[in-house]
Amino acid sequence: MSSEQPKSHNEWERPLRELDDSLHKLKDLAKKEVDEDKREELQAKIVEIEERRDRYIHLLYSNLGPWEKVLVARAEKRPYTLDYIQALCNNFVELDGDRRGFRDKAIVGGTAMFGNRPVIVLGHQKGRNIQERQFRNFGMAKPEGYRKAIRLFDMAERFRMPVITFIDTPAADPGVESEARGISEGIAAGMLKMFELTVPSISVVIGEGGSGGALGIAAASRVLMQEHAIYSVIPPEGCAAILWRMPERGPEAARALKLTAQSAFELKLIDEVLPEPEGGAHRDPVSAAITVREAITKHLNELDQLSPIDIRENRYNKFRSMGIFEA
Amino acid sequence: MAQTKGEAFLQCSNCKKTVFSVDFEQNLRVCPYCGFHHRLSAKLRIDITFDPGTFEECDADLRSLDPLEFPEYHAKLEASKLKSDTHDSMISGRALLDGKAVVTAVADFSFMGGSMGSVNGEKVTRTLERAVDEKKPAIIICASGGARMQEGLISLMQMAKTTAAVSRCNREGVPFIAVFTDPTMAGVLASYASVADVILCEPKALVGLSGSRVNKQAGVHRVPDDFQTAEWAFEHGMVDKIVVRKEMRGTLINLVKTLGGALYV
Incomplete structure (x- = not known):
């Protein structure tokens, strides 16, 4: 059964792409058509296909299963961190380097204006084509990424700036050089620094929340997830490899792991699920960004009411309450 | 074994x-x-580490649930309880070390690979909070494959919860000493364990972020022969000291006496 499951978002969305393509062609034709009758005929056809497409989008997206969410969350068409920074912020200046000899490209960040607030904004950055993906190391941060984040968190505290982080990574980089430079310590120190902050912090999971690699910059006052984002202790394929020694059973593992935004919210592990436009954030990045902006603003306004110490204690208590056991 | x-x-x-x-x-x-x-069971580890007969268990009534109804989790829990004669992968409590009061949590690898689920994470957190409340040094002895996958995102959040507790120890001037034993991996290594004030490590213990099966999945194949061993981690500056088992108690006594000095006046 698992072998019949689509392996990529492209594969899964193919029928939709075909409809989009034929619409594109028809619209081109209609534009060039001089005969009025024929143009009207084409127009009618366009309207019909558009309706068919919208019905199909609704059908595809209104009831996504966990595995389909995994595919959507990983879709290369999805808006990435830099897209959101561009859409939500002004005066962004990217800051870089861990000041210890290394530079990470999978975590980007800097200073910016969010509305009328100066903020520290950062997040995982993936690439869209082969070159970009390699340059961004597939969004897998090395220790220097977390150390850069820690520098920025320090500045946030010093200059009383709220922190906004975007989460979108399959995992932390698992390579030898990352181990040699202390990837585990990097992740842990990132979280530790976030817990020390007395300024508000908001994390938004915009794609893949990949285990520790995500959490290293996601120990925030508020954690929000987009409707089709995922957040998991382990990639479903890795889970299947451990459980059944069969990575191809990822779709089953995705179901078992309850990695959707809806499950995370039900389990009280995140604060809000942000709705996406029909067909996912990539179909309408502008309105997706507006939803994200409004949510961040709302939560920052709420957190503004707290004293610095209460901001820190509020964050502590929120994570402190996580865990389900019998006592 | x-x-x-x-x-x-x-x-x-x-x-x-x-x-x-x-x-x-x-x-x-x-x-x-x-x-x-x-590898040692948690009970044996407690016996050889602390002053004889001084260990008092806390949080003994905590039990794992199966909130996600994860495949085979319930059965694994039951089987582990029989196999390891503990109720979960961590035992926490108070003890004396050369007469000095400490709080401690000791992992048991035989219980589901020492994995950190809600109970394990809660015991670590309570131990660190107890250290702050009672002004005693905390000693946590790790042995874990990482977060407990069967509790999904809830177990990932134990990493955040335990790390948050370390931030309190730091602020309150309470020392936290971690001892890495075979293995100390993944979610445990990438959270509270790596931000301890002092990290001691037993020889040859496996210490690293991702296990070999996950590594292969991620396309990491060629690694040094001693990759992710205690000695390799030590050479790369990730642990303070490799300590043979016979000398572990003595080393802990020295550290508690010095780092905890301000607490015992």
């Missing part, structure tokens, strides 16, 4: 030599021939 060869003898799983059971136990389960440090 040393394999039983009849009653009186054992075979070291590392060097394959036959060892007298009595010698093996007297040597704290370290092979007298090759020096391999075999």
Whole structure:
């Protein structure tokens, strides 16, 4: 059964792409058509296909299963961190380097204006084509990424700036050089620094929340997830490899792991699920960004009411309450 | 794990030599021939670490649930309870170390690979909070494959929860000493364990972020022979000291006396 499951978002969305393509062609034709009758005929056809497409989008997206969410969350068409920074912020200046000899490209960040607030904004950055993906190391941060984040968190505290982080990574980089430079310590120190902050912090999971690699910059006052984002202790394929020694059973593992935004919210592990436009954030990045902006603003306004110490204690208590056991 | 060869003898799983059971136990389960440090149960570890008879267990009534109804989790929990004679992968409590009061949590690898689920994470957090409340040093002895996958995102959040508790220890001037034993991996390594004030490590313990099966999945194949060993981690500056089992208690006593000095006046 698992072998019949689509392996990529492209594969899964193919029928939709075909409809989009034929619409594109028809619209081109209609534009060039001089005969009025024929143009009207084409127009009618366009309207019909558009309706068919919208019905199909609704059908595809209104009831996504966990595995389909995994595919959507990983879709290369999805808006990435830099897209959101561009859409939500002004005066962004990217800051870089861990000041210890290394530079990470999978975590980007800097200073910016969010509305009328100066903020520290950062997040995982993936690439869209082969070159970009390699340059961004597939969004897998090395220790220097977390150390850069820690520098920025320090500045946030010093200059009383709220922190906004975007989460979108399959995992932390698992390579030898990352181990040699202390990837585990990097992740842990990132979280530790976030817990020390007395300024508000908001994390938004915009794609893949990949285990520790995500959490290293996601120990925030508020954690929000987009409707089709995922957040998991382990990639479903890795889970299947451990459980059944069969990575191809990822779709089953995705179901078992309850990695959707809806499950995370039900389990009280995140604060809000942000709705996406029909067909996912990539179909309408502008309105997706507006939803994200409004949510961040709302939560920052709420957190503004707290004293610095209460901001820190509020964050502590929120994570402190996580865990389900019998006592 | 040393394999039983009849009653009186054992075979070291590392060097394959036959060892007298009595010698093996007297040597704290370290092979007298090759020096391999075999894994200890939490109870045995407590016995050889703290002053005899001083350990008082806390949080003993915590039990794991199966909130995600994860495949085979319930059965695994039941099987582990029988196999390891503990109720979860961590035992926490108070003890004396050369007469000095400390709080401690000790992992048991035989219980689901020492994995950190809600109960394990809660015990670590309570231990660190107890350290702050009672102004005592915290000693946590790790042995874990990482977060407990069967509790999904809830177990990932134990990493955040336990790390948050470390931030309180730091602020309140309460020392936290971590001891890495075989293995200290993934979600445990990438959270509270790596931000301890002092990290001691047993020889040859496996220490790293991702296990070999996950590594292969991620396309990491060629690694150094000693990759993710205690010695490799030590050479790369990730741990303070490699300490043989016989000297662990003495080293902890020295550290508690010095780092905890301000707490005991």
